[in-house]
Amino acid sequence: MPAPSRWAIRAALVYLLLGFTAGAVLLAAKGGLGSVPWRVLHPLHIEWLLVGWTAQLTMGVAYWIFPRVSLRRDVSGSPRMVWLAFAMLNVGIWLAGIGAIAPRPLEGTVTLLGRLCEVSAAVVFARVMWPRVRPGLAQM
Amino acid sequence: MPPLTRWYVRLSFTYLVLALVASTAGAAQQPLGLPGWVAALGPVAVHLFVVGWITQMIFGVAYWMFPRRSAAMPRGDPAPAVATLALLNAGLLLRIVAEPWHATRPSSLTGGMLVASAMAQWLAGVWWVVMMWPRVKER
Ligand code: HEM
Numbered sequence: 001m002p003a004p005s006r007w008a009i010r011a012a013l014v015y016l017l018l019g020f021t022a023g024a025v026l027l028a029a030k031g032g033l034g035s036v037p038w039r040v041l042h043p044l045h046i047e048w049l050l051v052g053w054t055a056q057l058t059m060g061v062a063y064w065i066f067p068r069v070s071l072r073r074d075v076s077g078s079p080r081m082v083w084l085a086f087a088m089l090n091v092g093i094w095l096a097g098i099g100a101i102a103p104r105p106l107e108g109t110v111t112l113l114g115r116l117c118e119v120s121a122a123v124v125f126a127r128v129m130w131p132r133v134r135p136g137l138a139q140m
Numbered sequence: 141m142p143p144l145t146r147w148y149v150r151l152s153f154t155y156l157v158l159a160l161v162a163s164t165a166g167a168a169q170q171p172l173g174l175p176g177w178v179a180a181l182g183p184v185a186v187h188l189f190v191v192g193w194i195t196q197m198i199f200g201v202a203y204w205m206f207p208r209r210s211a212a213m214p215r216g217d218p219a220p221a222v223a224t225l226a227l228l229n230a231g232l233l234l235r236i237v238a239e240p241w242h243a244t245r246p247s248s249l250t251g252g253m254l255v256a257s258a259m260a261q262w263l264a265g266v267w268w269v270v271m272m273w274p275r276v277k278e279r
Contacts, residue, residue, distance in 0.1 A: 031254030
């Protein structure tokens with residue numbers, strides 16, 4: 001498993017912990033166990049689990065197992081670009097999460113910045129992975 | 141494919157069907173005049189999909205495919221791994237029953253079931269992460 005995948009998957013596991021914890025607190029509060037800042041936890045729960053956990057884990061695993069680019073060199077596409085994609089994705093997750101809970105005038109701008117980072121991450125990742133969507137080198 | 145993965149994957153297919161049935165029922169509630177609790181199935185349908193289908197599929201496939209922990213115990217101790225499956229599914233099933241029930245007729249029983257569901261799913265998640273963390277490695 002290459003280093004960018006290891007870091008993306010570890011980050012996804014951390015988001016799973018954060019997101020499940022927020023979800024459990026929300027659900028327990030729904031069941032009457034204390035009151036919680038719903039407006040804060042609800043958007044964070046969704047951001048952490050949809051983007052931080054499911055999207056990031058899928059990206060990390062795809063970078064690990066998709067067919068390689070070249071038989072001669074053990075390369076999985078541009079590692080620098082994939083690091084950039086993972087970094088932007090994580091900055092985006094936190095900006096979008098903070099944006100969702102920030103006070104009024106800031107709210108929209110921070111969320112927008114976060115979403116832009118996430119979109120850029122997705123574009124860069126798709127660009128890196130595109131040539132790897134093909135038959136395995138052994139089958140060619 | 142280890143037996144635990146087979147269970148995870150079979151259950152995840154089942155939840156995919158249930159998730160889509162729940163969303164369909166929610167959409168049919170008004171036009172067909174179905175009982176009120178069907179309208180409260182929204183969060184259940186979402187979580188049948190994201191926890192029951194997607195997360196459960198990931199749990200099962202990662203348990204199977206991630207680098208081995210050691211030659212002697214490639215996937216670690218199987219007993220706690222089985223506990224993650226049992227807790228996740230017990231928690232989800234409790235939620236399916238309790239959430240619409242609590243939305244229409246809240247009581248200490250339905251509230252308690254929601255709290256139990258939250259704890260079971262949380263424990264499953266934490267346990268699974270603890271179990272898989274050492275397997276996120278180069279080879
Ligand atoms: C991968 C896992 C998960 C994802 C992607 C996810 C996603 C979501 C989404 C999209 C919503 C908003 C939809 C809605 O409110 O109906 C939501 C709400 C919620 N989630 Fe999750 N969730 C996950 C796991 C969990 C878990 C494990 C729990 C509890 C232990 C939980 C508890 C809640 C609660 C209480 C709400 C609010 C429901 C309401 O509006 O009353 N979630 N989640």
